[in-house]
């Protein structure tokens with residue numbers, strides 16, 4: 001276990017140069033629409049401000065030993081139906097394949113169930129994003145829906161896979177959030 005932490009972002013001044021670097025790294029963003037844009041501190045501050053104004057969105061930094069290495073987001077929060085979506089990015093590539101993505105999802109699940117008291121979490125991924133599929137399955141997410149040829153990836157169309165985790169299943173209990 002990596003003993004990672006997540007911390008909610010409250011201000012748009014919390015953008016960092018490293019975060020912008022990750023967004024401009026095509027390896028990191030190859031499964032995200034972010035790959036089509038050029039990112040700067042200014043554009044990211046503006047983007048973050050728009051996110052922070054949303055009532056149905058929460059965004060967190062992922063830390064390992066006080067080092068900020070990624071982002072995890074809760075979106076489309078539906079308080080009535082008690083569900084939301086998650087998305088995530090380990091931006092520092094040297095931290096890939098160390099179990100950190102799996103652990104971060106475990107933490108956000110705990111936050112969603114303990115603090116928001118929701119019953120369902122969804123995540124939508126590119127069908128060829130093997131890493132993302134792995135981390136969700138390791139967290140007991142199940143395939144919920146497949147939308148054929150939904151995304152454009154390089155010159156091919158790939159499916160969108162929506163996965164779901166329902167509260168009745170086993171929840172993980174890893175690390176701490178603040």
Ligand SMILES: CC(C)(COP(=O)(O)OP(=O)(O)OC[C@H]1O[C@@H](n2cnc3c(N)ncnc32)[C@H](O)[C@@H]1OP(=O)(O)O)[C@@H](O)C(=O)NCCC(=O)NCCS
Pocket residue numbers: 027028029031087088089090091095096097098099100101102103124125126129130131132134135138
């Ligand atoms: C996808 C991502 C979150 C995975 O995080 P991670 O910390 O590297 O994943 P983990 O180390 O927890 O991996 C869990 C398992 O998946 C496997 N895995 C991870 N990435 C993989 C890949 N690209 N291909 C195949 N297997 C992969 C790991 O080997 C591990 O398997 P194991 O437990 O049998 O050893 C991370 O690579 C990332 O942030 N990528 C860029 C952004 C992105 O794609 N976000 C998701 C958008 S939906």
